[in-house]
Amino acid sequence: DAGVTQSPTHLIKTRGQHVTLRCSPISGHKSVSWYQQVLGQGPQFIFQYYEKEERGRGNFPDRFSARQFPNYSSELNVNALLLGDSALYLCASSERGGLEEQFFGPGTRLTVL
Amino acid sequence: GNSVTQMEGPVTLSEEAFLTINCTYTATGYPSLFWYVQYPGEGLQLLLKATKADDKGSNKGFEATYRKETTSFHLEKGSVQVSDSAVYFCALRGEKGGFKTIFGAGTRLFVKA
Numbered sequence: 001d002a003g004v005t006q007s008p009t010h011l012i013k014t015r016g017q018h019v020t021l022r023c024s025p026i027s028g029h030k031s032v033s034w035y036q037q038v039l040g041q042g043p044q045f046i047f048q049y050y051e052k053e054e055r056g057r058g059n060f061p062d063r064f065s066a067r068q069f070p071n072y073s074s075e076l077n078v079n080a081l082l083l084g085d086s087a088l089y090l091c092a093s094s095e096r097g098g099l100e101e102q103f104f105g106p107g108t109r110l111t112v113l
Numbered sequence: 114g115n116s117v118t119q120m121e122g123p124v125t126l127s128e129e130a131f132l133t134i135n136c137t138y139t140a141t142g143y144p145s146l147f148w149y150v151q152y153p154g155e156g157l158q159l160l161l162k163a164t165k166a167d168d169k170g171s172n173k174g175f176e177a178t179y180r181k182e183t184t185s186f187h188l189e190k191g192s193v194q195v196s197d198s199a200v201y202f203c204a205l206r207g208e209k210g211g212f213k214t215i216f217g218a219g220t221r222l223f224v225k226a
Contacts, residue, residue: 033213042117042202042216043157056213090156097212099145099164104157 002026004093004105012111013081021076021108023091031055031097032074034066037088037107049074050097078110086112115140119203119217126193127225134188134220136177136203144207146170146179146186147214151200160188160201198224 005024013019025032031050035043045058049068063079072093078085088109092102120135138146148160148170161170166181175190186203203217 035214035216040219042204042218043214045213045215048213058213092157092214099206099208099212101159101162102206102214103159104149106156 004091004103006089006091006105006108008108009106010109010111012113014113015081015083017081017112018077018079019081019110021078021089021091021110023074023076023093023105025072025074025091025093026103029093029095029103030072031094032068032072033092033094033097033102034074034076035090035092036060037090038084039087043090046076048097055097081112083112086110115144115205115207115215117203117205117215117217119201119220122200122219122221123223124220125223125225128195129192130224132188132190132193132197132222134201134203134222136186136188136217138184138186138203138205140184140205140207142207144205146177147204147206148175148177148186148188149202149204149216151202151219153199157202193222193224195224195226198222 033048034046037043047066048056068074088107091105094102145164147162149157161172163170163179169178200219206214
């Protein structure tokens, strides 16, 4: 079975640009969460979606937005990129978005120059 | 709010040495506790978990016990291998925290042959 997939693997952008990151959950999983992992730190929660509805939002500015599609895949959008947005962006899926196990994808490495 | 504190690294050990990585948490309610491992260039993999007090999670020779009285979830392994070199993250997730996963800062482990 395929695990959580993310695209692209790596991305280089310049300040002020916009970026879209994509995530496909494990088949049958209806919840997707996004995390930002800055180099040398633990992942920080950005968003959780379940059945296409936003269930939770972390302490990130409005430049960050996300959505979930009818097939449960998800996009994370970041506008007006800053140097500090450079990080590994991780997507995790789970069946219901509760206390069951989350499965993480390999991440998208974003570099902002 | 909920938080996780783990010992700073890096931790450098010789092969077959005993490993302990300390983790303490602050949380309301009764969260589930996790240890994740991140190998170089990869995403997060769940190593073990415990869902209630006094539960012991174990996997691949690693163990951790959910201690509510000391709010701790220390990771141990009796004999480390070079292949255990990675970054280890302690984490929690609970209903009171909106089901998002809260991670510690991570502890890098180097195992020398």
